Amino acid sequence: MESEGVSLPLIHEHLMMPWNDLREGDCCGRLDSNSDGYYCKSCDFFAHRKCSESPEYIDLPSHSVHTLQLRSKPDNFCDLCHRTITNLHYRCEICDFDVDLFCAKYPPPEVIDVSETHHHKLTLFKEQTEFDCDAKCGKIGYEFPYKCHECDLAFHLDCVLNLSEAKHPAELNHTCHNLHPLKLHTSKPPSYSDGKCRLCGREIKDRFFYHCSSCNFSLDMRCVLNPPLQSVLDLKAHAHQLIFRPRLYSFTCNACGLSGDRSPYICFQCDFMIHQECLSLPRLININRHDHHVSRTSVLGVVNSVCGVCRKKVDWTWGGYSCLRCLGYVVHSKCATRTDMWNGKELEGVPEETEDIEPYVVIDDNTIQHFSHKEHYLRFHVNGLLWEKNKRCSACTHPVCLQSFYGCIDCDFILHQKCAESPRRKWHVLHNDRLTLVTGISDYFQCEACRRISNGFMYQCGDKELDVLCGSVSEPFVHPSHPHHPLYYIPEVAETKQCDGCNKWAPYVLTCIESGCEIVICFDCATLPQVVKHRVDDYPLSLCYGEEASGKCWCDICEEMMNPKMWFYTCKDHRASLHTKCVLGDFEGLMPRSTLKLFTRPFEVVLNNSLSRPFCRVCESRCMYHIILKMLGTLDLYICSFECASYAEYF
The missing domain is CATH 3.30.60 (Wheat Germ Agglutinin (Isolectin 2); domain 1)
Structure with missing residues (x-):
């Protein structure tokens, strides 16, 4: 199905999703007036549909001796326009001849006449050089300029074309502003304007844009070429026809509940207003914070609810996403469709996955058959072991300790009860697709969340690999160091705060969202064992969450000074203090004898x-x-x- 991705092997190595965007194409390095194309989210790679439909072989008049083949990796410069090739191009291996997609269709002329903006003809200079473009575009780099030798001027090819009145007329009448003609501007937006496009709200950074000084109305080139539709009838967005209002207008979007300051679509019959970008909100999706589909609704209707992603209050009178199976679970529209929450797949018409994710089959009240050890049955032991270092869980690789566990009847295979109950497939806050529990690791892997190496069980999807401890972290997460409030994964917190457990910066952290409570814990500290055994003491060591000590203290293993405010292990009478790293080492995640x-x-x-x-x-x-x-x-x-x-x- 196209909603699950399209394979375009000549264009890109990964599956790509149908996408509409007016950004510069990574396929050809140019803007296109048609927004239709394909997008790879993992690589942030966007290809125009026109480029993706390029034939694999072409015959080019300027290189008639051989057929050219489409290539998807850069090879130096285009031999016609001499610009750097960004991605797709045609190549002749025999002659070492390369042509980018644009030049394959429209070869650059030797001479360009732009008499409406410059009174001399411009000639293509066929030697690569670094120059200051006299169009003042700001681009720097080695290229092949068009030059006016009489005036000693030089221009990039794109800038020459942009100077042409045939491409950008000095004035134009636009459907979104029929009061006055818009005039072409080639400098910064006027100081009295807000510097943004009236239709899309994007900051105007292009060299060329259109402006009406009488109305203080600006349009960037994307909206000039692809203006919004004047009216829309989309039953997915609203039951009635929506009318576009291209003006500054403060409103609250009924679809997402957020404010807007310009150009909404309006239903006058219902007093319904919606952002342009909210028209394309999907109807049914999965997000990585929830196990079921969430569906778009025009009115959430759940009073005193909080968003399942940002944990902030949700206004029940506006639209958003809700779960039909978990009453009360709601998500803001903008939160649900964030790139770190949603994999970009619209699931309307796609049945929800119902395959069995249970990790074991119950044989009797005390016996199971786990999918990772089908050859034997496992028997339940409720009290755990006093302490046997050789008895380790095959999933997390930690000693069994005093926890309940399942032990094999016929061999030494052991699983903690919690590890045995880990589902075979699950959603996780760190990935947008479901992870699969993988057993029988032949070598080792490094957990992306905590950076520890392990050869126990792991949750995996593509390149994403999490050990079973980090993979089992879900929201709300309750940690013994902070029992009064649950912790949540808020991505932006990692950019501003260090972990309270180790005082280090970490790419992924869990934090408390309660006002005035700013605890931050990295995944490494969040999954440290609460009790361990070490040769320095006859009794088990407990994890201590720091102390407000004023004096100096040293680690009893490495004998180096330690910060008592950081987490450490201590003995029964609290007379010893040990770095967590000194107790566990680098290889705690590896199974002995492997x-x-x-x-x-x-x-x-x-x-x-x-x-x-x-x-x-x-x-x-x-x-x-x-x-x-x-x-x-x-x-x-x-x-x-x-x-x-x-x-x-x-x-």
């Missing part, structure tokens, strides 16, 4: 539980971490950290 290849060398994952700790071959210190690596094929070549492993290739 093997992996790291920095081109094969290693075995081993427990550092001997009476005499081995020396690390790189840093030459005794390995202090609980899990270390041993190079395969050696008797005593041990590696203690990820950094040391990067130097192991020299041994």
Whole structure:
């Protein structure tokens, strides 16, 4: 189905979605008056439909000796206009001859006559050079200019064409402003204007635009070429015909509940107003914060509700998105269609996925068969183990500890109860498509959220890889360090605040949205084990969420000074303090007795539980971490950290 993506192998390597945009095409590097095209969200790549329909082979009069083939990777410069090729072009491998798409259709002339703006003819200068364009366009770079040798002027090809009255007349009558003609301006918008296009509200940055000084009315070139329709009948947006009002007008959009300051579509019969961009809001979508479809509605009708994305109050009298299966779940229209929430797929007419995502089959009250271990049954143990370091969960790779778990009847395969219940497919706040639970990792992966390496279970979709701990984080997220308020993923918080647990910047963080409560926790700290065991103490160590200590303190493992306000592990009587990194190390996410290849060398994952700790071959210190690596094929070549492993290739 086209709604699921279109394959255009000659144009781009990924599936592309049908898209309307007046941006410059990444296919040819030029603007087009037709907005129809295709878009790849993962690469932010937009191709005009005209460019995507280019034939694979062409015969060009200016290169009649050989047929040219369409290529999708840049190859130097166009041999006709001498501009840098941005993406699509035609190439002759035999002659090393390249032509961009525009020149393949419209080869640049040797001489251009623009007598209406310059009284001499301009000649194509066939040597690449850096020059100051006399059209004052501001572009800098090596190109092949059109020159007037008599006046010593030089212009880019595009600027020459823009100077032509045939392309941009000095005056024009426009359907959106029929009171007066609009005049072509080639400088900045007048100081008395707001500097924006009256129709679309975009800031005018183009070299050319049209303006009416009598009405203080400006249009950018995109709206000149593609003005909005004067009337629209779209039953998806509204039941009646909508009329376009091209004027400054303060209003509240009925579709999204946000204010607007210009050019709405209006239904006079219903007093209904809508932003131009809200006309194209999809009817039915999935967002990564919710397990079910959410559908667009003109009136939310849920009193005292909050948005499922931004967690701010929702005005029930305006439009938005709601879930038909979860009463009370509503989302602002703008929040639901954000690029970090929605994958761009319209799901109207597409049935909701109903495949079985349960991870196990119940055999009896105490026995299950998990999909990752179908050969044997797993039996439930409610009290956990007192502490056996060798008993580790195959999903998260952490020791079983005192938690309830499922253990294999016939072998040593173990899963924490929580890990065993992890669904086979799920939505996650960090990705716009459903993730799949992958087991049986042959080597290792690095979790994108916490940056730890692991060879346990992972949630995956394409290049997105999350370990089972980070993959299980969902909203609202309750953490023992902040039990009074739940935490949420607010993307922009990571740009302004450091983690309260480790005092480091992280790409993804969870935060409290309550007023005056500004706690921020990165995914690494949010998924730290609450209780661990280490050789420095006979009893389990507990995670401490910082102390307001005034004196100095040192880590009992590395013996270096530590900040007591940061999270650390402490013993039963609180007489010891240990860095979380010193307790866990770099390889806590790896299963003992497994093997992996790291920095081109094969290693075995081993427990550092001997009476005499081995020396690390790189840093030459005794390995202090609980899990270390041993190079395969050696008797005593041990590696203690990820950094040391990067130097192991020299041994």
